[in-house]
Amino acid sequence: MNSQLFHQIDPLLPYQNTEDAKKFLQASYRSLALSNAEEAAYHNCARFIYSLEHGSVFLRQSAQSPLSIQPVLIFYGLSHYIKACLLTVDPAYPATVHVLAHGLSTRKRKKQNYSFLKDEVRTQRNGLFGHFSEKMFHMEHLEGFKLNMNDLLMQIPEVAHIFSFQAAERPFHSLQQVSSSVYHLPAQLLDDYQMTENRLSDFLEQKTNGKITIETSHKNKLVLKVPDETPPAPCRFDIAANQWFFSRRKTPEAFYPELLVYYTLLYNLSMIARYETEWWYELLKHAPGKEFSLIKQFLHISQYKIPLLIEQFLDKGRS
Template structure:
């Protein structure tokens, strides 16, 4: 099912960028010469006065963070499902720390950025449902720090992120949601010869907006990265100006297709790495501290959550390295 991820390639000619996802796509960054040159280029683009010194000092840490992320993710892939969330979460955390070094040469400047940056309800209520659970964002910690530094997403303190709203934003889970609810969470996007994407006008009913209101809404929520260019009879033509900030448009790695979220929750506009971090954080906390509920889920598979969680973890171990690779490739261009 996931073999296609090993050789997945896609490109966007309208942005003069070529993104290729391949197996071990992070290897080119994991040697001293290449890593130092990459960091130097990143720091010069930030107009850092001591760019050469910073690249030299951070080179080894950058390489080791990527390698440690690899180790955790690969170990998760070969481990029992019961401990996969813990290993996958720490793998993602190390990957993110490597990415942070490309935009924040002094990371970690204070101890405040070392915490997870999220909090979960420790004691689960009776009849607890993962899909109804939430995590709360904190003022300090890795989550808010990388959200702002890597993706310019700010003002997250105190936000509550719902697990269902997060899971429904992962396009690779769409078949399960469609099977369970008889309703697809995404509209497929089809690219035309002008480099625009055709989106069904059904989205106007989904968002409960007029065409003009949706145009203004997307422009504001995406900082102009997703825009409605024009409308035809049953179709809106939209433009994606930046693949790294394309939400609520997302790329389905299983069928190599761009899709558009049918939900207008604030989670719909988060970059995917924020979504994966939030979900894996909560699942890792459950696996560590709520073992009775966790093992009931794994052994009895009582509800719809099991299929979604199992598929999510499987997708995470394949897609996370490619999302990290994509971020670094964009920094390199």
């Protein structure tokens, strides 16, 4: 899709009126078997709408702002979007102050010769990251994990061409859709994962809770069965190429929902933009290494893709 078109279309606008938002929340709460679904929808309707609107304001402002402050604006835009999503699955949010923190931590002082790609953030017991991971994606026990920035960026298909240019490394295989639930994938993935076909099928089935299985191989291609309309990670949709891709890396980050990947990367970049201004401006003014191209492209694509990922989550709630 043309990038200018993204500025003209707000995929979340249908949710931002009282009548439709209230109906949507009521349906969401009834699916949770909430006894007071109508009352809860009435109570949360305004917060839901305003959270979406506030997220949109931050993202629109980021597109008009200098690159130096874009990470902060995009991160807070995403945070407000996530809070709106949480209201659809957790009517009492925020029930305690423990869910209000970011849920991630990073090294406050960067070492000499700091490299963003080698940097890591650690997941925390409390905070927004763990809470929305559990409530929105049913992921638990994420406390204490270290997440690497290079591994996370390699899960963004729209920056894959930069990795390919810089290191002749292709992070993804393209998926060829055969039918609504069947995809073909190059058999080279067996070498990437260093697994036999049966082992890979078991591995993917376990990692995706049965949402991806390998039926068989066919003419140097693997046949993937995906029962859901939207394939889960490690499948990623590239909005620039308008195509599904499959991660060639089997790191833990490859199996994270894309919103978790964006939240983690933007958290770290926003912290750097706020507290590591010397390194940040050196990067922006002199573009000394390959990190500049990757970060700039990631921030650019974030402004367009985040609303689509939020819409995708909300749309699942309507089905």
